[in-house]
Amino acid sequence: MKGSAMPQSLSKMVVHLTFSTKDRRPLITSEIREELRAYLGGTLRDMDCPSLVIGAVADHVHILFVLSRKHSLAEVVEEIKKTSSKWIKGRGEALGEFYWQRGYGAFSVSQSKIEDTKAYIASQEEHHREVSFQDDFRAFLVRHEIDFDERYVWD
Numbered sequence: 001m002k003g004s005a006m007p008q009s010l011s012k013m014v015v016h017l018t019f020s021t022k023d024r025r026p027l028i029t030s031e032i033r034e035e036l037r038a039y040l041g042g043t044l045r046d047m048d049c050p051s052l053v054i055g056a057v058a059d060h061v062h063i064l065f066v067l068s069r070k071h072s073l074a075e076v077v078e079e080i081k082k083t084s085s086k087w088i089k090g091r092g093e094a095l096g097e098f099y100w101q102r103g104y105g106a107f108s109v110s111q112s113k114i115e116d117t118k119a120y121i122a123s124q125e126e127h128h129r130e131v132s133f134q135d136d137f138r139a140f141l142v143r144h145e146i147d148f149d150e151r152y153v154w155d
Contacts, residue, residue, distance in 0.1 A: 013067040019104035026058035043080050055121040060133050062121040101155050
């Protein structure tokens with residue numbers, strides 16, 4: 001390298017994040033889904049983590065986003081769960097006891113699989129007519145070779 005140019009740190013980490021409502025309660029109603037997607041997208045944008053697609057069904061969300069170099073995955077998850085939970089609770093009395101589950105699933109997505117993942121997230125309502133969130137999540141863990149203990153996956 002010539003001159004005094006500083007070396008760059010370059011990365012692109014695409015993450016498929018999913019988490020459910022506490023006890024998988026069906027609290028994400030059709031009335032708030034679109035607003036919730038927008039809220040989550042805005043929170044991610046504020047953290048320099050652009051969302052590629054966000055899907056929500058009654059009891060869980062899927063988010064595909066690019067992880068910023070400024071934040072760890074754990075920081076991003078904590079922020080979006082904390083702020084969105086507070087936002088949802090403010091949407092009406094029936095949602096006053098809303099909570100997300102404590103855990104989450106986060107899976108790396110290669111550039112060549114981004115479009116497939118977007119399509120999968122966009123088809124969640126149809127997909128979950130046939131496959132439960134629990135079965136789907138277990139399949140993700142197995143496919144990504146993530147060891148887990150069933151006793152501690154759900155809350």
